[in-house]
Every structure is written in structure tokens, then in C-alpha cells.
Amino acid sequence: MKSSLLFNGSSGLETEIGVTAVEGDSRKVIPGACFVAVKGFATDGHLFINEAVKMGASIVVVEGNAPVEGIGVPVVRVADSRKELARLADRFFGHPSQKLGVIGITGTNGKTTTSFMLQRVLNDAGFLCSRFGTIDYEFPDVSIPAPNTTPESVDLQRMFARAADAQNPRCVMEVSSHGLALGRLDGTSFKGAVFTNLTQDHLDFHHTMEEYETAKQKLFTDFGLQYAVINRDDPAGGRWIAKGVKGRLLSFGASPKADIRLVRSSTDINGGHMLLATPLGEVELNIPLPGIHNIQNAMAAFSAGVGEGFSAERIVQSLSSLAAVPGRFEKVDGGQDFGVVVDYAHTDNALANVLRTASGITQNRLICVFGCGGDRDPGKRPLMGRVAADMADYVIVTSDNPRTEDPEKIIAAVLGGIPAKDRNRVEAVTLRADAIRRALEMAKPGDTVLIAGKGHEDYQIIGKTKHPFDDRKVAAGILREMKR
Known part of the structure; x- marks a missing residue:
């Protein structure tokens, strides 16, 4: 690509330069x-400019007045290099999101x-729809693991370009508050946006709920949407x-002012059942996913379907025949x-929602195993402890992904939210596999053991290393041992 096209004529470069790639990682x-x-x-990418030049960089973009002397290649100065990276990536790959009718979904849960x-x-509806999110990045022909809910900007635009190669392509993607706050989505074209809910999370990054909400709201103010789907019941x-x-x-x-209004609903072990008042008339919808939270998710998806112009019958047919989502109330x-x-x-x-759902299918005791991630929002730890103690009959607090924190200190913070009167129904087991074994071995007929926090993840992060660990496989292995 010519540099004049890449920078849209605003680089200030005196000569035209051919550009083979856009990259924010010198390696x-x-x-x-x-x-x-x-x-x-x-770290700071400005420290690796010389390495990038040695690797063959033909142009270097720097932020503000960053000192760059004698590197032997043209330098372009911008106000915000992170945002510029996203815009350059979009141009380099030919504005691929414009071909996809991207629907972005944001919210805590x-x-x-x-x-x-x-x-x-x-x-x-006949599209070949790619899906990018927490579990994986799925294209029509392949699925790859997802290191981030919202990829870095260059990776994201490359993925959009790949998705756009499909016949009749579309894309739905989860949009994280980090991705919005850091400008990873600058340059992206969204057709529609969906807001599910906002509860406390990620305050290690955003610091306050106000900052967290502001980041989420960017999806609805900074992009030229054709339609916006918003949970009216949520204060945000x-x-x-x-x-x-x-x-x-x-x-x-459920608000009387809602465009897609919940008239009545129920949920059982087989799924959720609801009657909706919609712009398309009253609609009965049954989904094979249990829990009131999944009724809310289905309402969000139905609303987006209305925004797309689909008939009620088409949307209902799709939502009523859903497959289970990995690591989401997975049995x-x-x-x-x-x-x-x-x-x-x-x-x-989220823990309250899933405990409520599990309680509805439990004849006897509800046993909850969970932990909280290290190097992440510490404020939610006592809150989760209180919810678990309030809603489960027995609680085992354990490690999640401790990362660089001491797992026992994380557990202590969780226990700090549990009233003294409930401590006789709570124990701490630091090793997650041991905690799962403890819960399964104490379970009796009619009980339910809920293992929460990691879901689809097939690893546990201890220090800075990912170790193989899958709650589903660990539980299945222990159950096999118990049958011998």
C-alpha cells in the first residue's frame, strides 16, 4: 500500500513509500x-524503535514529541499512537468491517x-457469520483460541479481513471495556450494538464504576450505528x-417503556419460557438454556434480530434451537x-444469577465452589463471598487464576465478605482440584455442585504461566474415580 493512502494524505512525508504491513509489536x-x-x-513501544528499524520498518509512527534521532527512516508524529494504530490497521486491510455489518455486544455479563x-x-438467515469473543474467534471455516475478548487493533482488522472473505459475510463480536477504553476499535464500522448489563468488574483497570460505564457507553456514542439494543431495566x-x-x-x-417488553417468564431445568410484547406483535419464545439471565440474553438477541429486520418467526426458530454454550451452566x-x-x-x-438457576433445579443442598482471579478487581471478592454464602447451602472458596498474587490472600478477601454466622457452612481449600474433589465427595443424592469462575477455560494462570486445567475435565475425572 502507498503511504499516502495509508495515512490518508496526512502523514507529512515528502516521498511516497510502499508499506507492506502495519504493526505495533516490534517483534x-x-x-x-x-x-x-x-x-x-x-513497557513503551518507543523503546523498541531501533529494533523495529533493524527488522526492516520503512516508517515509524511516534506519539507527541517522543525523541527520535538518526534512525534512518521517516518518522510520523501523532497525538495518540494507540488510536492511530487502529485507524492505520483499518485502512491497511481495506476497511473490512464495512463489509461485515458488525454487531458489537458489550456489558459485564x-x-x-x-x-x-x-x-x-x-x-x-443465510449469512456466514464469524464470532469473536471470550471463548474463541470463530470463522466459517475454523475456530482459534481467544487470548483477549477484544483483540488488539491490528489483529482485529486482520480478523475482519479474513471474515469478509466469506460469501455473504457477517460478524458478531464481544466488545470489552478495555478494548473501548484503549481505542482498539477505532476505525471499526458497527451496524448494531447491544448492551446487556453493568455490574462491578474490572475496577483494577477503570478504578471507578463511572469510568467503567463511560468506557462501555462509547460503543453507543462513538460509532455510526444503524440500531442500538439497550437493557432498559439496567440503571446504566x-x-x-x-x-x-x-x-x-x-x-x-420488563419496563412498560421497553420496546421489547417481558410480559411473563418462567425457567426450569429444560430452559426458559417467555412471552414478549414486541413491535412485531406478541411473541412466545422458549429457549433450551435455563436461568432468568438467559431470558435476558434471549431478549437482547431477539431485539437485535428486530433491528436486522428479521421476522419474529425466523428469530424464534433460531433461538428455540440453540446449542449449549461452552462453560455456561454446562452440566x-x-x-x-x-x-x-x-x-x-x-x-x-453473575454468580447470583447462576446460583439462582442452580437452586431451581436442586432438590437438596446446593454446594458452590469458586474463587476470584488475582491481579484483577479486588473489590468484588467480598461481594462474591457474600453472594455465595447467601444463596448456597455450602461454600468452598478456592483459587481461580491467582496470577502473581498469593492465593491464600485472595481467599481471605473473599471470606471477609461472609458474615460470621455463615462461617460454619464455608471452608477454604486452596488448590482448585482439591476443592472440586471435596465438593464432589461430600455431595449426596439430589444435591447440586456448582463450580464457578472459569467455565470454558482450559488453563489456570499461576504466576505468569498458564497450566493445563479444565474444571469440566477435572470434575469428570474425579467422578470416574468415585465410581470405581
Whole structure:
């Protein structure tokens, strides 16, 4: 690509330069690449400019007045190199998101399930829909593991370009608050956006709930949406609606003001059942996913389907035949006479939802095994402890992904939220595998064991290393041993 096209004529470069790639990681630079030096959290890309030039960079982009002397290649100065990286990547790959009708889904909980629902609706409508999110990055022909919910900007635009190669392509993606705050999505074109809910999480990064909410809201203010789906029952959603959003507003919830209104609902072991009042008339919808939270997710997906212009019959047909979402209320069946469920719930609100759902299918005791991640929002630890003690009959607090923190200190913080009167129903077992074994061995007929926090993850992060660990496989292995 010519440099004049890459920079849209605003680089100030005196000569035209051929550009072979756009890269923000000096280790990935190829000859002829444009290297964008970005200030990160652990290090600063400006420190690696010389390495990028040695690798063959033909242009270097720096932020502000960063000192760059005698590197032998042209330098372009910008106000914000992270945002510029996203915009350059979008141009380099030919604005691929414009060909995809991307639907972005943001919120603390429910993003993954809602994205699976919407992908199903779009695929059933004849599109080849890619899906990017917490579990994986899925293209029509292949699925790859997801290191981040929202990829770095260059990776994201490369993925959009790959998705756009499909015939009749679409894309749904989970949009994280980190991705929005860090400008990873700058340059991306969104057709629609969905907001599920907002509860405490990621305050290690955003510091306050106000900052967290502001980051989420960017999806509804900074992009030229055709339609916006917002949970009217959520206080944040109500505030956003009052301020006004871009595109057609489609609100959902139990509120009388909701465009897609929940008239009545119920949930049981087989799934959720609801009657909705919609712009398309009254609609009965049954989904094979249990829990009131999945009724909310289905309402969000239905609303987006309305935004897409699909008929109620088409949307209902797709949502009523959903497959299970990995690590979301996923049952582990080893022939035992008690229930075992694995779920990704890792906030107090999500844990409350899944405990409520599990309680509805439990005849006797509900046993909850969970922990909290290290190097992440510490404020939610006592909140999750309190929720577990309030809603489960027995609680085993253990490690999640401790990362660089002492797991026993994390556990102590969780226990700090549990009232003294409930401590006789709570124990701490530091090693996660031991905690799962303890719960399964104490379970009796009619009990349910909920293993929460990691869901689909097939690893445990201890220090800075990922170790193989899958709650589902660990539980299944212990159940096999117990049958011998």
C-alpha cells in the first residue's frame, strides 16, 4: 500500500513509500512495515524503535514529541499512537468491517451467550457469520483460541479481513471495556450494538464504576450505528437512553417503556419460557438454556434480530434451537445421582444469577465452589463471598487464576465478605482440584455442585504461566474415580 493512502494524505512525508504491513509489536515487523510505537502498561513501544528499524520498518509512527534521532527512516508524529494504530490497521486491510455489518455486544455479563444466540440467528438467515469473543474467534471455516475478548487493533482488522472473505459475510463480536477504553476499535464500522448489563468488574483497570460505564457507553456514542439494543431495566441503560443514542433505539426489559417488553417468564431445568410484547406483535419464545439471565440474553438477541429486520418467526426458530454454550451452566454427567454444573460466573451479579438457576433445579443442598482471579478487581471478592454464602447451602472458596498474587490472600478477601454466622457452612481449600474433589465427595443424592469462575477455560494462570486445567475435565475425572 502507498503511504499516502495509508495515512490518508496526512502523514507529512515528502516521498511516497510502499508499506507492506502495519504493526505495533516490534517483534512482528517485516521489511517495509509501518511500525507504530505505542505506550503500553508494562513497557513503551518507543523503546523498541531501533529494533523495529533493524527488522526492516520503512516508517515509524511516534506519539507527541517522543525523541527520535538518526534512525534512518521517516518518522510520523501523532497525538495518540494507540488510536492511530487502529485507524492505520483499518485502512491497511481495506476497511473490512464495512463489509461485515458488525454487531458489537458489550456489558459485564451475558456477552458470550448473546453472541452465540445472534450468530445462530444470522447463520440461519443465510449469512456466514464469524464470532469473536471470550471463548474463541470463530470463522466459517475454523475456530482459534481467544487470548483477549477484544483483540488488539491490528489483529482485529486482520480478523475482519479474513471474515469478509466469506460469501455473504457477517460478524458478531464481544466488545470489552478495555478494548473501548484503549481505542482498539477505532476505525471499526458497527451496524448494531447491544448492551446487556453493568455490574462491578474490572475496577483494577477503570478504578471507578463511572469510568467503567463511560468506557462501555462509547460503543453507543462513538460509532455510526444503524440500531442500538439497550437493557432498559439496567440503571446504566436507562441513563444512556435518557441521553440519547445513535441509530434506532430498541430497548428491552420488563419496563412498560421497553420496546421489547417481558410480559411473563418462567425457567426450569429444560430452559426458559417467555412471552414478549414486541413491535412485531406478541411473541412466545422458549429457549433450551435455563436461568432468568438467559431470558435476558434471549431478549437482547431477539431485539437485535428486530433491528436486522428479521421476522419474529425466523428469530424464534433460531433461538428455540440453540446449542449449549461452552462453560455456561454446562452440566458434567458421570452417571452420578447429583448434579454437577460448571459456569464462567466471575462477578457477584453473575454468580447470583447462576446460583439462582442452580437452586431451581436442586432438590437438596446446593454446594458452590469458586474463587476470584488475582491481579484483577479486588473489590468484588467480598461481594462474591457474600453472594455465595447467601444463596448456597455450602461454600468452598478456592483459587481461580491467582496470577502473581498469593492465593491464600485472595481467599481471605473473599471470606471477609461472609458474615460470621455463615462461617460454619464455608471452608477454604486452596488448590482448585482439591476443592472440586471435596465438593464432589461430600455431595449426596439430589444435591447440586456448582463450580464457578472459569467455565470454558482450559488453563489456570499461576504466576505468569498458564497450566493445563479444565474444571469440566477435572470434575469428570474425579467422578470416574468415585465410581470405581
